Amino acid sequence: MSVQPPLERILVRGGTVLTMDPSIGDLVDADVLVEDGRIVAVAPDLQVTDARVVEAAGKVVLPGFVDTHRHTWQSVIRNIGSDWTLGQYFTGIHFGLSRYYRPQDTYIGNLLGVVEALDSGITTLLDWSHNLETPDHSDAAVQGLLDSGARCVFAHGGGASMWAVPSSLPHTRDVLRLKEQYFGSDDQLVTMAFAARGPQFAPGETTLADWALARELGTRITVHVGDGEWGRTGPVRWMHEHGLTGPEVTYVHCNTIADDEMQIIADTGGSASVSADIETQMGHGWPATGRLLDAGVRPSLSIDVCTSNGGNMFNAMKTTISTQRALDNAAVTAADEQVGVRLTCRDVLEFATIEGARATGLDAVTGSLTPGKKADLVVVDTTDLATTPLNNPHGALVYSAHPGLVQTVMVDGRIVKDRGRLVDVDVDRIRRLATETRDHLFEQAARSESIPDARADGTWMPSAASAG
Ligand SMILES: [Zn+2]
Numbered sequence: 001m002s003v004q005p006p007l008e009r010i011l012v013r014g015g016t017v018l019t020m021d022p023s024i025g026d027l028v029d030a031d032v033l034v035e036d037g038r039i040v041a042v043a044p045d046l047q048v049t050d051a052r053v054v055e056a057a058g059k060v061v062l063p064g065f066v067d068t069h070r071h072t073w074q075s076v077i078r079n080i081g082s083d084w085t086l087g088q089y090f091t092g093i094h095f096g097l098s099r100y101y102r103p104q105d106t107y108i109g110n111l112l113g114v115v116e117a118l119d120s121g122i123t124t125l126l127d128w129s130h131n132l133e134t135p136d137h138s139d140a141a142v143q144g145l146l147d148s149g150a151r152c153v154f155a156h157g158g159g160a161s162m163w164a165v166p167s168s169l170p171h172t173r174d175v176l177r178l179k180e181q182y183f184g185s186d187d188q189l190v191t192m193a194f195a196a197r198g199p200q201f202a203p204g205e206t207t208l209a210d211w212a213l214a215r216e217l218g219t220r221i222t223v224h225v226g227d228g229e230w231g232r233t234g235p236v237r238w239m240h241e242h243g244l245t246g247p248e249v250t251y252v253h254c255n256t257i258a259d260d261e262m263q264i265i266a267d268t269g270g271s272a273s274v275s276a277d278i279e280t281q282m283g284h285g286w287p288a289t290g291r292l293l294d295a296g297v298r299p300s301l302s303i304d305v306c307t308s309n310g311g312n313m314f315n316a317m318k319t320t321i322s323t324q325r326a327l328d329n330a331a332v333t334a335a336d337e338q339v340g341v342r343l344t345c346r347d348v349l350e351f352a353t354i355e356g357a358r359a360t361g362l363d364a365v366t367g368s369l370t371p372g373k374k375a376d377l378v379v380v381d382t383t384d385l386a387t388t389p390l391n392n393p394h395g396a397l398v399y400s401a402h403p404g405l406v407q408t409v410m411v412d413g414r415i416v417k418d419r420g421r422l423v424d425v426d427v428d429r430i431r432r433l434a435t436e437t438r439d440h441l442f443e444q445a446a447r448s449e450s451i452p453d454a455r456a457d458g459t460w461m462p463s464a465a466s467a468g
Pocket residue numbers: 069071128224252304305
C-alpha cells in the first residue's frame with residue numbers, strides 16, 4: 001500500500017452517530033463529512049452533493065476502535081494457548097516458539113493481525129512487538145504494519161533473548177536506527193513507541209538503562225505491570241522512586257499492583273491498558289477497571305495475545321464490563337446493599353475509542369468524531385437480527401454486536417472496508433503465508449529439545465514457568 005489512491009470527499013449519511021466527543025454528543029439521523037482525510041462536519045442533514053456517499057441509515061457510526069497493546073506477531077499461532085495459564089504461555093511462547101521466527105514470519109504475523117483488527121473495526125493498533133531478535137525482524141515487523149493500511153504504533157520491545165527473564169541484556173540501540181529510517185515525522189500513519197520490560201522482567205539497573213534509551217528515543221513508553229504474582233512486587237512504586245513514571249507511560253494490565261501504585265499512575269498522569277479477555281483467561285488477576293477508576297484513571301482496552309483470545313474489540317468490551325459488574329455486584333451483595341450499575345456501556349465505548357487514543361498519544365488525531373481530527377471511523381449494521389430493533393446503541397455495541405456487523409471501516413479518510421468487504425486486501429495470500437509460517441514454527445519446535453511436544457491441534461500443554 002505504498003502508493004495510496006487520492007483522497008475522496010465522503011459523506012457518511014443518516015446514521016446514529018456516537019461521536020465520543022462530549023461537546024457534540026450522540027446524534028440520531030446525522031451525517032459525517034470527510035474531506036482531505038479529515039472530519040470536517042458532524043450534523044444532521046448536511047447539504048452535500050458532490051461526495052461519495054456511504055449510506056448509514058439503520059446503522060451506528062462511531063470512531064474506530066483503538067487497541068493499545070497487542071503482541072501482533074503471535075497472530076499466526078492464534079489459540080494455541082486458549083487452555084494455558086500465564087506460566088504455560090511463557091514456556092510455550094517466550095521460551096519456546098518465539099525463537100523460530102524468521103523475519104518473514106514476523107511480517108506475516110503482523111500483517112495478518114492488523115488486517116484482522118481492521119476487519120473488526122479497530123483502526124488504531126499499538127503493536128507491542130517483543131520478538132525482534134535482529135534488525136531484519138524489526139524491518140519486517142514495520143513493513144507488516146505499513147502494508148496493513150491501519151493507523152499503528154510500532155512499540156519496539158526487543159527480542160527473545162532480552163525476554164529470558166531476568167535478562168540484563170540492554171535494549172538494543174537499533175531502535176534509534178528504526179526511528180530515523182521509518183519514523184521521521186509524527187504526522188504519519190505509523191508511528192513509534194518504546195516497549196520496555198520494566199522492573200518485573202529485568203534487573204533494576206537494566207530497567208534504568210532501558211528508560212534512558214527510551215528518553216533518548218523521545219517516544220512514549222509502554223510497560224507491563226501487575227500481571228499475576230509477578231506483579232505483587234511493587235513495580236510502579238519502584239518506577240516512581242527511580243523517576244520513571246510520567247504522562248508518557250502506559251501501564252499494561254495493573255491487576256495485582258497495590259492501591260498506592262494506582263494512585264501513582266493517576267498522580268503522574270499515566271494511562272492504563274486493560275486486557276480483560278486475557279487477564280481472566282490466564283490468571284493475571286481481576287481486570288483492574290474499577291480500581292483504576294477509583295484512583296482516577298480511565299483505562300484504555302487491549303487485546304494482548306491472540307495465542308489465547310480473539311482479536312476484536314467487541315469481545316474485549318463485553319468482558320471488561322461483565323467482569324467489573326460482577327465484582328461490583330459481589331461487593332454490594334456481600335455488604336447486603338442494593339445492587340446498582342456504576343460502569344455503563346457508554347463508559348466502555350469511551351475506553352475502546354477516545355481513552356485508547358489518549359493512551360497512545362493520538363487523541364489530537366483520532367478516538368472521537370471531532371471536526372479537525374483524522375477520519376478514522378466505523379459503521380456497524382444494526383438491522384441484523386442480533387441488533388434490531390435498535391433501542392440502545394451503546395448497549396447494542398457492547399453486548400450484542402460482533403465483527404460480522406462491521407460494514408464500513410475508514411482510516412485516515414480512506415475506506416478500507418466497504419459494505420462488509422476489505423478493500424484491496426489479498427486474503428488468500430495472507431492465509432497462505434500465515435499457514436506456511438505456522439507450519440515452519442511447529443516443524444522447528446518438533447526438532448527442538450525444549451518443546452518437542454509442540455503441536456498445533458489444541459492438545460499441547462507446556463509446563464508452567466513459575467512466578468518469581
Ligand atoms: Zn502483553
